[in-house]
Amino acid sequence: MTTPTPKYRASGFTLIELMVTVALAAILAYVAIPNLSAFVRNAELTSATNALVAAMGTARSEALKLNYNAVVVPASGNSWESGWIVFVDKNFNNTFDPATESVISRQAALPAYFTITALPASSTPYVLFNASGYSQNSTGGFGASNFTIARNDLPAGSKELLEQTRRTIIASTGRVRTCKPTSTTDANCPSSGS
Numbered sequence: 001m002t003t004p005t006p007k008y009r010a011s012g013f014t015l016i017e018l019m020v021t022v023a024l025a026a027i028l029a030y031v032a033i034p035n036l037s038a039f040v041r042n043a044e045l046t047s048a049t050n051a052l053v054a055a056m057g058t059a060r061s062e063a064l065k066l067n068y069n070a071v072v073v074p075a076s077g078n079s080w081e082s083g084w085i086v087f088v089d090k091n092f093n094n095t096f097d098p099a100t101e102s103v104i105s106r107q108a109a110l111p112a113y114f115t116i117t118a119l120p121a122s123s124t125p126y127v128l129f130n131a132s133g134y135s136q137n138s139t140g141g142f143g144a145s146n147f148t149i150a151r152n153d154l155p156a157g158s159k160e161l162l163e164q165t166r167r168t169i170i171a172s173t174g175r176v177r178t179c180k181p182t183s184t185t186d187a188n189c190p191s192s193g194s
Helices: 015-066 158-161
Strands: 071-076 077-086 105-109 112-120 127-129 135-137 144-150 163-168 175-179
Touching: 015 071, 015 077, 015 105, 015 112, 015 144, 015 163, 015 175, 071 105, 077 112, 135 175, 158 163
Parallel strands: none
Antiparallel strands: 071 077, 071 127, 077 105, 112 144, 127 135, 144 163, 163 175
């Protein structure tokens, strides 16, 4: 006598299949999480750099459009990490006066793990674009400016720090560009204004 076979076979996972699946997921997570971390760091750096470039472009276009000087200054004191303000300088003193001047754009403070170094350095930092679109830095006269945005939570001189560094270069003509240095002495992405 033969036993009848059931019409439907029970479906599901065996314990071994489940353990293999969990092990594969753990291996993929182990490989992917460091790459995801680097991706997030790079995205944050790119966002901060693009915000600075946009501020400079906004200031230059407003200066040309309104036939006034437009200025980019740190939002608080002399620290560019505190964010920045773009305004049209109606009283020609290169400082923001909320009573007479309005903000064109404002950038919030950057995360604490970013450092911005501006060259040339000045006790009253700003970048000014005149009515012709030429840039003037805080040392007076027309000249180039340079901003280095880097992470301050990575070892100095490390390859990781170089990967997490961007430079924004403002030519005396008002042209703004960004670059990623390939070395500490990269001539195509200099650490001083050009």
